[in-house]
Amino acid sequence: MPKHFKPPGEDERLGAIGIRKKKHLSSTSAASSEKVTRSKARAATISSDDYILEHSRLYMHRRSQAEPSADLLKALTPDPDLFLPMPKPHDMDWLAHHPEKGQTFEQFVAQPHNKPDAKRNVIHLLPLRFFEKSVPDDALEALKEYASYFFLGMKVKILKGKYFAKKVVHRKNPDTGHKQVNAEHILLHMLGLVQENSYCVAGITLCDLYPREEWNFVFGLASLSSRCGVYSLARYLPGFGEEEEEEGETEEESVASANLIRRACLLMCHEIGHMFGLRHCIYFKCIMNGSNHLMEFDRKLLFLCPVCLRKLHHSLAFDIVERYKNMLVFCEKYGITDEAEWLRRRISKLQ
Numbered sequence: 001m002p003k004h005f006k007p008p009g010e011d012e013r014l015g016a017i018g019i020r021k022k023k024h025l026s027s028t029s030a031a032s033s034e035k036v037t038r039s040k041a042r043a044a045t046i047s048s049d050d051y052i053l054e055h056s057r058l059y060m061h062r063r064s065q066a067e068p069s070a071d072l073l074k075a076l077t078p079d080p081d082l083f084l085p086m087p088k089p090h091d092m093d094w095l096a097h098h099p100e101k102g103q104t105f106e107q108f109v110a111q112p113h114n115k116p117d118a119k120r121n122v123i124h125l126l127p128l129r130f131f132e133k134s135v136p137d138d139a140l141e142a143l144k145e146y147a148s149y150f151f152l153g154m155k156v157k158i159l160k161g162k163y164f165a166k167k168v169v170h171r172k173n174p175d176t177g178h179k180q181v182n183a184e185h186i187l188l189h190m191l192g193l194v195q196e197n198s199y200c201v202a203g204i205t206l207c208d209l210y211p212r213e214e215w216n217f218v219f220g221l222a223s224l225s226s227r228c229g230v231y232s233l234a235r236y237l238p239g240f241g242e243e244e245e246e247e248g249e250t251e252e253e254s255v256a257s258a259n260l261i262r263r264a265c266l267l268m269c270h271e272i273g274h275m276f277g278l279r280h281c282i283y284f285k286c287i288m289n290g291s292n293h294l295m296e297f298d299r300k301l302l303f304l305c306p307v308c309l310r311k312l313h314h315s316l317a318f319d320i321v322e323r324y325k326n327m328l329v330f331c332e333k334y335g336i337t338d339e340a341e342w343l344r345r346r347i348s349k350l351q
């Protein structure tokens, strides 16, 4: 039996971000209940003046690019109205089945991962088609736009789509009977498509995937060393598995809904986040949380928590408020209303 997952307490969450309460605010009672700790946190975490930013030494190699630490500290202070601590998982949730240990900011910096540089600075999106419909063009354009905001500072380009149907290993799912493609095999075919300037190549398909015979399905699979990943939107489409996909598509089906665009952005940014060395987040509700089922996936917002934001900011050194403003324009344009509201509140508190 896997070990039981215990949600991190406030000190562990702050430690993972790399901030610390100033002395006069430190809790002295080790026996305080989680309820008391939470209400203290609510009262105490609102002002960044009460915290100290740790690990400044980890920015030494590019000090000139770093934001002033006061602005960074403000953005990393976990406002309890906007960042909810990770709760105890339900029976079917990811952390109930995968009791992960998390990755602090300090651990992230110490662990080897690809870093964008002057030579490799493009995220390439690669539409892949096997037996099913193509990824709608408007969804691809939306993905490109959101990725360019989420990973601000990176270029994002869409590669010419590939039609791989006859080349890759596939099967009919033994339970549902619908067609699936072997994701490991797709990655082998993608190796030759990595460009000289690719930070990574993200294959996107509407076909369902499986990683190896004994698995039922997988949402995505990546090889960090070869800079390739493949991700399927099949299980986020309305009516998935109800009928076998056929050639041809109606006018209506070729237009992506706001919900599909939201889910596609969620999946893509989570998966490309892994390419940047971000592991699953266990500290807050965050786009980098693992998800075991669609309801859990849909509960996520399109954003990074303060722990994961600091990791990505360390790699890209973007302007945090500018990044949020761009994301707000995107969410308003595509009618992604909950996220737009969250962004308005976040921006107003950071300015």
Ligand SMILES: [Zn+2]
Pocket (backbone or CB within 6 Å): 270, 271, 274, 280, 289, 290
């Ligand atoms: Zn993941």
Ligand SMILES: [Zn+2]
Pocket (backbone or CB within 6 Å): 281, 282, 283, 284, 285, 286, 287, 288, 289, 304, 305, 306, 307, 308, 309
């Ligand atoms: Zn996170």
